[in-house]
Amino acid sequence: MYLLIPAAGLGKRMGSDRNKLLLTVLEKPLLSWTLLAAEVSSEIHWIGLIGQSYDFPNFKTILSDLCLTKPVELIQGGNTRQESVYNGLQALPPDAERVLIHDGARCLATPELFNRCARQLLTCQGLIAAIPVKDTIKVVDHDNIVKSTPDRAQLWAAQTPQGFEVKRLKECHEKGRSLGWEVTDDAALFEKCQLPVKIVEGEETNLKVTTPIDLTLAEFILKQRINQ
Numbered sequence: 125m126y127l128l129i130p131a132a133g134l135g136k137r138m139g140s141d142r143n144k145l146l147l148t149v150l151e152k153p154l155l156s157w158t159l160l161a162a163e164v165s166s167e168i169h170w171i172g173l174i175g176q177s178y179d180f181p182n183f184k185t186i187l188s189d190l191c192l193t194k195p196v197e198l199i200q201g202g203n204t205r206q207e208s209v210y211n212g213l214q215a216l217p218p219d220a221e222r223v224l225i226h227d228g229a230r231c232l233a234t235p236e237l238f239n240r241c242a243r244q245l246l247t248c249q250g251l252i253a254a255i256p257v258k259d260t261i262k263v264v265d266h267d268n269i270v271k272s273t274p275d276r277a278q279l280w281a282a283q284t285p286q287g288f289e290v291k292r293l294k295e296c297h298e299k300g301r302s303l304g305w306e307v308t309d310d311a312a313l314f315e316k317c318q319l320p321v322k323i324v325e326g327e328e329t330n331l332k333v334t335t336p337i338d339l340t341l342a343e344f345i346l347k348q349r350i351n352q
């Protein structure tokens with residue numbers, strides 16, 4: 125299975141002065157943990173790492189330190205995650221029929237999750253890893269007044285990996301660009317094109333490192349795993 129890793133963000137919500145994927149978690153850059161999980165997954169055979177060119181020297185150092193057995197191609201990222209994935213899709217080898225997309229910032233995803241998604245993708249056009257929402261969610265208006273409480277049984281928190289047939293996802297991205305759609309994940313493009321997106325059970329620990337507290341949580345969870 126082909127894997128694209130969007131890693132071209134700025135990490136504004138982290139408040140860091142550089143790409144948050146270069147921050148250290150348990151003595152390794154955050155991105156290294158994501159790459160190691162992809163390396164261990166038995167289903168992934170090719171990795172496209174999408175980044176900003178100013179980060180490429182650091183990415184190359186990370187890759188040379190990890191000595192991965194799988195080929196990794198560096199791909200120029202865009203101004204948004206959506207643009208970065210678009211670039212990644214254009215850079216896939218011509219024989220890529222299906223692709224998994226996984227945020228570099230989700231550094232706790234396990235190889236088993238990659239494997240589960242890769243296997244499920246052989247049976248459907250599109251999928252996302254997701255977990256049932258634990259909180260009660262409120263819909264709120266501009267005056268901070270609660271408007272409604274959606275039925276929690278229908279709410280799932282989206283994660284990555286997300287996986288798709290390459291041809292279909294490319295079509296969705298092209299349509300999104302021509303109609304000016306702005307989305308935060310690829311499944312949303314599929315949905316907007318009325319294509320089915322299947323849920324694959326995600327992992328509660330598969331958090332996206334977004335703010336400083338997530339770094340502390342990631343470090344804690346990785347430490348627990350290492351000590352097991």
Ligand SMILES: Nc1ccn([C@@H]2O[C@H](COP(=O)(O)OP(=O)(O)OP(=O)(O)O)[C@@H](O)[C@H]2O)c(=O)n1
Nearest residue numbers: 130131132133134135136137203204205228229
């Ligand atoms: N132009 C962009 C923006 C984001 N990403 C990637 O998409 C994933 C999810 O994005 P997010 O967590 O929002 O990362 P940042 O954009 O770095 O964070 P922020 O929004 O706080 O700036 C990350 O792995 C990030 O590197 C990307 O490849 N290209």
Ligand SMILES: C[C@](O)(CO)[C@H](O)COP(=O)(O)O
Nearest residue numbers: 227282283284308309310332
């Ligand atoms: C793709 C994603 O990680 C799914 O949860 C998410 O949508 C990325 O964008 P965000 O704006 O950082 O939530």
